[in-house]
Amino acid sequence: MHEATFRLASSGSGAEFGSYDAITAAFDARLSLWCNDHSDLLLLECETSRLEAVLEAVDEFAGIDDAIVDGAEAVAVTGNCVKALDTTVVDAVLDDHGCLLLPPIRYADGARSIRLLALESAHLTRCYHDLLEDFDVSVESKRDLAFDSLDRDRTPDGIGEPLPALSRRQRQVFATAYERGYYEIPRETSMAAVAESVGIDRRTADEHRRQAERKILESVAGRYLE
Numbered sequence: 001m002h003e004a005t006f007r008l009a010s011s012g013s014g015a016e017f018g019s020y021d022a023i024t025a026a027f028d029a030r031l032s033l034w035c036n037d038h039s040d041l042l043l044l045e046c047e048t049s050r051l052e053a054v055l056e057a058v059d060e061f062a063g064i065d066d067a068i069v070d071g072a073e074a075v076a077v078t079g080n081c082v083k084a085l086d087t088t089v090v091d092a093v094l095d096d097h098g099c100l101l102l103p104p105i106r107y108a109d110g111a112r113s114i115r116l117l118a119l120e121s122a123h124l125t126r127c128y129h130d131l132l133e134d135f136d137v138s139v140e141s142k143r144d145l146a147f148d149s150l151d152r153d154r155t156p157d158g159i160g161e162p163l164p165a166l167s168r169r170q171r172q173v174f175a176t177a178y179e180r181g182y183y184e185i186p187r188e189t190s191m192a193a194v195a196e197s198v199g200i201d202r203r204t205a206d207e208h209r210r211q212a213e214r215k216i217l218e219s220v221a222g223r224y225l226e
Contacts, residue, residue: 001145002121003102006128008090008135009111020082023057025110032104033082039065040082043104044074045168073168090114090131097127113140166212173198173205174212 010021020031029046040062046054048071055074058064063079082105083091094101094116102115118124124142131137166174176197181188195205 002118002124002142003116003145004118004124004128004142005113005115005140006131007111007113007138007140008131009137010135020058020061020107021110021112023054023061024107026057027054029054029108031107033107034103035082035105037081037083039080040078042074042076042078044076045072048072071168093127093130096130097123099123099127117145166215167208169198169200170208170212170215173200173208174216177209 010019020033023029024031027046027050029044029050031045032043034041042058044051044054044058051069051072051074055064055067055069055076058076058078062082065077065079067074067076091101093099098118100117102117106113116124116127118127121144128137128139173194177183177189177191177194180194180197182191182194191206191209192202194209195202198205200208
C-alpha cells in the first residue's frame, strides 16, 4: 500500500469567501475538516481577534449549526457538507483512480492538504496528474506502508489512530521547537529562544514541551514495545 499527501492550491480566482481555502488565506487561519456527508466537523485555529470573523465567513459559506469557542480555537458543526460545496472535482478524481481520502482535510494559507491511500503507487501518480488540471499540486509527503503491519486491532502503520490532544500552548511550544531545529543533532536553537518566540518564560516553555513530548510518546510507544 502507498500513502501520499498532496497540497492543492487554486489555479484560478474565486469568490471572496468561496471556499475554506479562501477563508484561511483571508484571515491567516488554519482549518481541519472531518466530512460526515450531511454536515462536517471543523477545528478552526487563528488569532483570537480574528476568530469571530472566521466563524462568520464559515457560516456564510457552509452554515454553522453549533460551535464551541476556546481562546484562539473553535470547534464547529456545519449545516452543509463540503462535498456539496467545493470538493466535487477532487472526489471524482479519487474515485477514478481508486484512491481513498484519509481525514481530516487540512486548510491553510489558501490551500488544502489531502492525505490519500492507494494499493498501487501508480494510482497516486495518475491521481496527481489529473488533479493538475484543476489545481496547482505539490507533494508534501509520500511513503510505502508495510503490509505486515496489518492486524485486526490496528490500521496499517497506525493510519487513523487518534492523535494525542495537546493544549494550544503545548502545540505552539512543541511546533516552534521542532520547526526551529531544537530536536536536530546538534541543536539549532535553544528553549530560551523558543520561549522568547512564543512570549513566555523558559521554565513555562520547558514544562509545556515536556508535557507535549510525554503525550506524543505515549501515543506511539506501544507500537515499538510490543
